[in-house]
Amino acid sequence: MNVTGSRIELSTRVNATRLPFEGHAFDIVAFKSVLGGIGGALGWEGQKIEMGEMHRVLWQGGHLAFAENLTASPLHRFLHTRCVKWAARWRYISPAEMSELLGVFAARQLAFREVAAAFGRREWQRSILHLTDADVLEPLLPTRYRYIALGCATKWRTSRLYRVRRTQQVTASPMKDSTCAATRSR
Numbered sequence: 001m002n003v004t005g006s007r008i009e010l011s012t013r014v015n016a017t018r019l020p021f022e023g024h025a026f027d028i029v030a031f032k033s034v035l036g037g038i039g040g041a042l043g044w045e046g047q048k049i050e051m052g053e054m055h056r057v058l059w060q061g062g063h064l065a066f067a068e069n070l071t072a073s074p075l076h077r078f079l080h081t082r083c084v085k086w087a088a089r090w091r092y093i094s095p096a097e098m099s100e101l102l103g104v105f106a107a108r109q110l111a112f113r114e115v116a117a118a119f120g121r122r123e124w125q126r127s128i129l130h131l132t133d134a135d136v137l138e139p140l141l142p143t144r145y146r147y148i149a150l151g152c153a154t155k156w157r158t159s160r161l162y163r164v165r166r167t168q169q170v171t172a173s174p175m176k177d178s179t180c181a182a183t184r185s186r
Helices: 035-057 074-083 093-103 123-140
Strands: 002-004 007-009 026-032 056-069 107-113 146-156 167-172 180-184
Touching: 002 146, 026 035, 035 056, 074 167, 093 107
Parallel strands: 026 056
Antiparallel strands: 002 007, 056 146, 107 146, 167 180
């Protein structure tokens, strides 16, 4: 691991079900499309272990920010099995499972987005399809048909007295309607 100022670079791969960090090592943990890969190898139990590890390495009051692909609609599932070579090695989670995984956190902001945008092959196509999602499909279709879970969660604090430390303010806005603010110690 290389730490330069406020930037951390991992130069080696780590096992997400056994993170090589001490407990309470980070103020922020962020990930994109990690749960599905672990689930493909280790199933639902592996996904629960992975979320437990991310929770373990967060400081009390620390923040988890994420975007994860979901099971989505029957059409999404059909196309994955027919068109995506690695689909058999991936276990997509449902909105209910994502909510369950976040149950160990004190505060949770969770949004489920996108239906058609997942079918765009180029960025301009996804941008156009996103407009269709936001204005037409998302209001009409059930949450279980959404393709992306976006969120921020905060780990429980054990007391009202927080340790004082020099911090740098970091703000992430994973969701359209809310903001998740976090700090990173130096």
